[in-house]
Amino acid sequence: MSMEIDLGRRKMLKVSGGAGLLALFGSLGLLQSGAALAEWNKNAFSAKNMDEALNALGVIVPENNAASIQLTVPEIAENGSVVPVTVSSSLPNVEQISILVDKNPNVLAANFTIPAGTEGMVTTRVKMGQTANVVALVKADGKFYRVAKEVKVTAGGCGG
Amino acid sequence: MNTSNVNKAILMLALAASCTVQAAENETTDSDRIAAYREMISDGNPAEFDEMRGEELWKTAAGPNQATLEKCDLGKGPGVVKGAYAELPRYFKDTGKVQDLESRLLTCMTTLQGLKEEDISAKPFASEKKASDISSLTTYVVGQSKGIKMAVSVKHPKEKEAYEIGKRIFNYRAGPYDFACSTCHATSGVRIRMQDLPNLSSNKKDAQSAYTSWPAYRVSQGLTRSFQWRLNDCFRQQRFPEPKFASEATVALTMFLAVSANGAKYDGPGLKR
C-alpha cells in the first residue's frame, strides 16, 4: 500500500511540477494511508478472456443469480462506442461491482469498490466492438454473483 | 431505487414481450429499442464541455482588437445570449442580411475582435485533432436557449424571402444522384438502415424534434457538431458540392427548417449516435 502512495505522489509531482497540487491532494485526504487509491489491477484489466479476468479478480465460482442483480443495458445500442450499463443489487453488504464485456479485446471494463454507506448500484458507459454479452459481477458478503445480458451493436446509418 | 428498478425491469420485459409479437408484421420494435437506447444515454451529455469552452471564448478578449464577444448582438441586444438562438435566423439591420447563429458570430468576430472572416471560415468545424472556436461558441449560445420556445419570425420581407429560398433548396433536385433534401425527408415512416428519417416537410413533430436537438454531441465521432456542419453533411450525402460556410444558401435552408420547428421548446445541445 505504501508503495502505491509513493507512486501516486511521484505521478502527481511529475504532472504538476510543484507542491500546489500535492498540497491540495493532501488536504483532501487522498494521500492519507486509509484513503489511498487501491492498486490498479493490471492483470484483471489486461485479461483477454472471461476466465482470465475472473481469475484475476479472485473469483472462484460465481453463482448465477439473476434475481439478486439487476443489469440494465439497452437491447440494441445504436453505437458501440457508448453503451449505458447499470448494475444494481438488492443483496446486503455489496463490496464490489465489476462490469465485463465478453467479446472485447480487454474483457474487464470497470471494477468498483463499494464502501459501507454507498448503495449497491452504479451506472457507467462502456465501449463494445461488436454484439456481445455484458456481464455484471457483484461481490456481497464475500461471495460472488453474476448475471449476463446480450447487447446488439448496430452499424450506424446516416443523418439523425 | 431498487423497487423502481424492478418495476422498470418488469415494464421492459412486458415491452419486450409485446414487441416480439409485432416483430413479424412491422419494424416498430427496433425503433422502440433505439428510442430506449437514446433515452438511456440522454443524461450526462459531453456537449456540456463544448458549452464550457464556448462560454470561456465568449468572455475572453481575442483577435487584433483584444475584445470579448460580450457586446455581440445576436438579435436581442448587445450581449444578450439567453433565448437568442430560439429566434434565429433573423434579419439584422446593421448587415442588411438574414443571418443564422454562425454567420452572425462571424460578423461579431470580425467587427468586434478584428479577426478575418476567411481565417475563421477556413476551419469552421471541430475535428478529432482540433476544436473549432466558432463551433464551441455556437454550442455555448444554443445552450442558453434550452427550454425556450422556438419563435423564428418571417415578418420582415427579407426573412420571408430567405424562408422561401430555403424551401426551394429543400426541394431542389440536383447532383449526380438527382437528390434533394426532400428525397429522404418529405415522407413519413422511411429509414436508412436503423435510423428513422424525420419527415421535415409535412410532419410538424418530426420537424420540431429534429431541429431542436441540433447542435449535438455525436457519440460515434466524440465531437459536438453545429447545425452548419449538419447541413454540410446532408449535402455531402446528396453528393452536392460542399456549401460555403455560413453562405446565404445555408442560412436560407436553416431559416426554412427553423420556422418549421416554431412552437417547440428548444432542447439542445443534443446527444446522438
Add this chain to the structure above:
Amino acid sequence: MGKPMKIRAAVKDGVTEVKILMQHEMETGLRKEADGTLVPAWFITEVKAQYQGRTVLEAQFGQSISKNPYLLFHFKGGAAGEKVTVSWVDNKGDTRTDEVAIAA
C-alpha cells in the same frame, strides 16, 4: 493537469445522488490513425469520490470505458451545501480533482 469534470450531487430523503462526467479521450491503444500508426493507450485508470473525507466510491477503469466517462451512484447521508470531491488518475499519471456542493 486534466480538463475539468462536471459533477452534480443532490440529496433527497437522506440519500445523495452523484453524477460525474469526466473529460477524457479514453484511447484503447488499439485504434489506428489513417496512416496505420497505432494511437497509444491513454485512459483513466482510477476514480475516487469523497464526501467529508469519507470515500463513497472507488472505481478502476480499463480501456473499454467510453470517451468522456460517466458515473452515477448513490450514498447514504449528505446535506445541502456540503462538498463532494472527485479525483481521477490516468495511465500517463495525469490527474484532475474537482468538487461540488450538494444541492437540495
